[in-house]
Amino acid sequence: xxxxxxxxxxxxxxxxxxxxxxxxxxLGELFDIKDDSxxxxxxxxxxxxxxxxxxxxxxxxxxxxxxxxxxxxxxxxDLMNQCTSSAYGLLTFDIPYFGLxxxxxxxxxxxxxxxxxxxxxxxxYAAAITSSHYCTAExxxxxxLEYGSQRPPTAQWTVTGSGAFIxxxxxxxxxxxxxxxxxxxxxxxxxxxxxxxxxxxxADTILRYYSYCGGNLDGIDLIVTGDLGAEGxxxxxxxxxxxxxxxxxxxxxxxxxxxxxxxxxxxxxxSGCGCSAVVLASYLLPKLERGELRGILFIGxxxxxxxxxxQQGEGIPAIAHLVRIEAGR
Amino acid sequence: xxxxxxxxxxxxxxxxxxxxxxxxxxLGELFDIKDDSxxxxxxxxxxxxxxxxxxxxxxxxxxxxxxxxxxxxxxxxDLMNQCTSSAYGLLTFDIPYFGLxxxxxxxxxxxxxxxxxxxxxxxxYAAAITSSHYCTAExxxxxxLEYGSQRPPTAQWTVTGSGAFIxxxxxxxxxxxxxxxxxxxxxxxxxxxxxxxxxxxxADTILRYYSYCGGNLDGIDLIVTGDLGAEGxxxxxxxxxxxxxxxxxxxxxxxxxxxxxxxxxxxxxxSGCGCSAVVLASYLLPKLERGELRGILFIGxxxxxxxxxxQQGEGIPAIAHLVRIEAGR
Numbered sequence: 001x002x003x004x005x006x007x008x009x010x011x012x013x014x015x016x017x018x019x020x021x022x023x024x025x026x027l028g029e030l031f032d033i034k035d036d037s038x039x040x041x042x043x044x045x046x047x048x049x050x051x052x053x054x055x056x057x058x059x060x061x062x063x064x065x066x067x068x069x070x071x072x073x074x075x076x077x078d079l080m081n082q083c084t085s086s087a088y089g090l091l092t093f094d095i096p097y098f099g100l101x102x103x104x105x106x107x108x109x110x111x112x113x114x115x116x117x118x119x120x121x122x123x124x125y126a127a128a129i130t131s132s133h134y135c136t137a138e139x140x141x142x143x144x145l146e147y148g149s150q151r152p153p154t155a156q157w158t159v160t161g162s163g164a165f166i167x168x169x170x171x172x173x174x175x176x177x178x179x180x181x182x183x184x185x186x187x188x189x190x191x192x193x194x195x196x197x198x199x200x201x202x203a204d205t206i207l208r209y210y211s212y213c214g215g216n217l218d219g220i221d222l223i224v225t226g227d228l229g230a231e232g233x234x235x236x237x238x239x240x241x242x243x244x245x246x247x248x249x250x251x252x253x254x255x256x257x258x259x260x261x262x263x264x265x266x267x268x269x270x271s272g273c274g275c276s277a278v279v280l281a282s283y284l285l286p287k288l289e290r291g292e293l294r295g296i297l298f299i300g301x302x303x304x305x306x307x308x309x310x311q312q313g314e315g316i317p318a319i320a321h322l323v324r325i326e327a328g329r
Numbered sequence: 330x331x332x333x334x335x336x337x338x339x340x341x342x343x344x345x346x347x348x349x350x351x352x353x354x355x356l357g358e359l360f361d362i363k364d365d366s367x368x369x370x371x372x373x374x375x376x377x378x379x380x381x382x383x384x385x386x387x388x389x390x391x392x393x394x395x396x397x398x399x400x401x402x403x404x405x406x407d408l409m410n411q412c413t414s415s416a417y418g419l420l421t422f423d424i425p426y427f428g429l430x431x432x433x434x435x436x437x438x439x440x441x442x443x444x445x446x447x448x449x450x451x452x453x454y455a456a457a458i459t460s461s462h463y464c465t466a467e468x469x470x471x472x473x474l475e476y477g478s479q480r481p482p483t484a485q486w487t488v489t490g491s492g493a494f495i496x497x498x499x500x501x502x503x504x505x506x507x508x509x510x511x512x513x514x515x516x517x518x519x520x521x522x523x524x525x526x527x528x529x530x531x532a533d534t535i536l537r538y539y540s541y542c543g544g545n546l547d548g549i550d551l552i553v554t555g556d557l558g559a560e561g562x563x564x565x566x567x568x569x570x571x572x573x574x575x576x577x578x579x580x581x582x583x584x585x586x587x588x589x590x591x592x593x594x595x596x597x598x599x600s601g602c603g604c605s606a607v608v609l610a611s612y613l614l615p616k617l618e619r620g621e622l623r624g625i626l627f628i629g630x631x632x633x634x635x636x637x638x639x640q641q642g643e644g645i646p647a648i649a650h651l652v653r654i655e656a657g658r
Contacts (some may be wrong), residue, residue, distance in 0.1 A: 005451060044641060073509060080635065081410040083430045087512055087633035087646045096509035097648060098438065099633070101412045101430040109427065113442065120449040122334060180402060180425035183416055304428070306411035312373060317416045319426060 004212050004324075005178045007119040010171020011111075011325060013064035014281035017056040019134065019160030021266070022278065025259045030282040031161075032059050038135060038160050045135035046080065046088075052162045053078070053089030053131045056281075060127065060164035071095050071166070072123035075114045077106035078131045078273055079158075081140060085131050089162075095127075104198075104227045105181065106130045107277035108300025108321040111165055115175040115323065118168040125169065131162035132272025141191070141307055154193040156229045156271035159258060163277025173288045176295075177324035179212070181205050183304065185317040191303075191310045194318075195232020195255075195268055198301040201318035202228060203239040205299060209322055210244060217247060219295045219326065224284065226276030226301040226320075227255040229269035254279035276300050288327045295326040333541050333653075334507040336448040339500020340440075340654060342393035343610035346385040348463065348489030350595070351607065354588045359611040360490075361388050367464060367489050374464035375409065381491045382407070382418030382460045385610075389456065389493035397422070400495070401452035404439040406430050407460045407602055408487075410469060414460050418491075424456075433527075433556045434510065435459045436606035437629025437650040440494055444504040444652065447497040454498065460491035461601025470520070470636055483522040485558045485600035488587060492606025502617045505624075506653035508541070510534050512633065514646040520632075520639045523647075524561020524584075524597055527630040530647035531557060532568040534628060538651055539573060546576060548624045548655065553613065555605030555630040555649075556584040558598035583608035605629050617656045624655035 017033035017040075028034070033055050035041075040051035053076070061068055074093060076086035077100035086099060102109040110128035117123045135145060137158040143149040167175065184204055188197040202225050210217070228236055233253040241248045254276045255269035280298055287293040300323075305316040346362035346369075357363070362384050364370075369380035382405075390397055403422060405415035406429035415428060431438040439457035446452045464474060466487040472478040496504065513533055517526040531554050539546070557565055562582040570577045583605045584598035609627055616622040629652075634645040 046637065046641065077430065081637065082432065082633060082635035084633065084635045084638050087648075088638065088643065091512055091514055091646055094511060097512045098442070098509060099430040099432075099631075099648075101406065101428040103411065103428075113427070116446065116449075116451055120445075120451065122445055122449065180427060182423060183420055183426045185420055302428075304411060304413065304416035306409065306413045308375065308410065309413050309417065312375065314417065317420055319416075319428075 002212060007115050007175055007177055009115045009119040009167055009175050010169060011173045011175055012066060012166045012168060012171035013060050014165045014285050015056045015059035015063055016278035016281040017052045017162045018278055022159060022161055022258060025264060027258055027283050031278060045133055049085040049131055049133035049136050050089030053085055053129055056162040056164040057090060057129050060166050064166035066125050066166055071125045071127050073098060073117060073126040074129060075100060075110040075126060076129040077101050077110060079137055102319060103302030103304050104271055104273050105300035105302030105319050105321045106273045107163060108298060108323050111323050112178045112321055114167045115178060126167050127164060128167060129164040130273040130277045132158050132274035134158045134160045137272060151267055152192045153267055154231045155267045156194060156255060156269055157266035158272040159270045159275035161274030161278040163281040172328040173285060174326050174328055175323060176326050179205060179209050179322040181319040181321045183317045183319050185315045187315050189315055193231060194271060194303040195229040196235055197303050197316035198318040199228055199232045199235035202236050202299055202301050202320040205320040205322050206240060207243060220297055221293045222252055222296045223250045224296055225253045225299045227271040228253045228301055229255040229271060230261060231268045288325060291327050298323045298325055331541060336444050336504055336506055338444045338448040338496055338504050339498060340502045340504055341395060341495045341497060341500035342389050343494045343614050344385050344388035344392055345607035345610040346381045346491045347607055351488060351490055351587060354593060356587055356612050360607060374462055378414040378460055378462035378465050379418030382414055382458055385491040385493040386419060386458050389495050393495035395454050395495055400424055400454045400456050402427060402446060402455040403458060404429060404443045404455060405458040406435040406439060408466055431648060432631030432633050433600055433602050434629035434631030434648050434650045435602045436492060437627060437652050440652050441507045441650055443496045444507060455496050456493060457496060458493040459602040459606045461487050461603035463487045463489045466601060480596055481521045482596055483560045484596045485523060485584060485598055486595035487601040488599045488604040490603030490607040492610040501657040502614060503655050503657055504652060505655050508534060508538050508651040510648040510650045512646045512648050514644045516644050518644055523600060523632040524558040525564055526632050526645035527647040528557055528561045528564035531565050531628055531630050531649040534649040534651050535569060536572060549626055550622045551581055551625045552579045553625055554582045554628045556600040557582045557630055558584040558600060559590060560597045617654060620656050627652045627654055
């Protein structure tokens, strides 16, 4: 595919729900729902993540003014095995459900598919929901928290957060284009350095976008990746800088925005589906709504390995899905 | 959503790749690729499953006559944690990738999303690919094969198989409609009886379809669920029979078609993403192409639990995605 998918649909409303670490970060005041216990009233972290999705979704519906019965599809996913945070978290909704898995790119993937559907009149309204949780991710992907394993400097901190987006007719902020990612595997085998694994995929998508649009980035104030973290963002800037030094200054990353990288003990920054979702919902979208940003390229980045493929010595395949979001004109 | 999504796109070509048990079943002669070792030349079952996806995809492309570079998107998924069979299996394709997770409903989900995109001109051609593998699924979801655990009569046999579909412009067989499923959880907690967990979701989708189309099933010769197995199909017939006894005779299930339920030791029948995918690719589609079937409702059925949610005592949420496929007129 050698073209950008042109879209025109509204990003009507968004909501974010997060945990303690996120609420103590620089964006802390901007999130809709915070729970310093990270438990959302539940007795397991898995139930907590599901409850957090439900809270974000209900809040987004309330903010949108769209009736729940008018939402015709849910596009959802998370990092849990078999994507159970979404399947269980959204169980109360009597709405058709499309389960997605794009690792940490799922926020962008879900917004992209919901936008493709509403922009073409398949649905009038659709929702995109994703989440991640530090405590569920640690014990599934790495070690139980009780083990207290040491983390190398390139490791990232999985964001406890869920972002929900209501997409369709109306809305001041518009989703105007999309470029789905191609899976790239560049030989990185270190699951504690996912930024390095994902940066080449992000660069690939950004450079393809640049090529397909003829180098015209007028009106695009930021190119925001999902969760490369400090290490991955540095690598991305290196790769992009070689070819297109003029766009390096537009690059930033949700994983470096969500935490105070000096004060908070998060090593290379935030990661997880929830990272890009809550930064978009709470920080970037309001800036677009207020006209402080004219347009952004929002690029979900995902590392598509599993603990087993790492144990089996495979490289880490990565993907980067791009969505163009613009302030209404 | 109270309507069927009307579509019009071609199901241009399909291919299937399977293992030993499937090749020895009643549809054995119909599959494109068989490997009696179940290994597809690889040194692990996980790599084998990925290689099987690649084989199915390459065969489907060859049969379609569509150039690989003209396929604009892959919609893919499988049952492995983090959907790695798809991410690794399709890595060689320089094609945008949408990762999906719908448990065993993923074949229908991927065909539905590819059809929504091509029917609305977003892509000219797209591919839908799914797989499952008995040996990868057993050790991930249940016990390592070496453990030799006993299986209850309601247990199903995960199909070793991958089905790939090329969808878009042209093609005699048409995808003409879709009804995405709603996640339903009816309190079934037995992971060895997924048919019982999925049957209510299948009934829900079928009865919604029946209602939205005003009871008009003219031209629909079969209503084929993905992998309810013998137990689940019985339950489905019970549920449907109460309300709409006239359509019970149209019901059948890929999980009961793929194996000889008397001769092969598969208990309640086949399951897995690969089950519905290879039965559609090798058995149902050729019947539509030859005009032996006028139209079918193909209903992927998925049980969305994980081993952890079962351990944590949760019920099994299930989903059923419906795609209407018709012989060209």
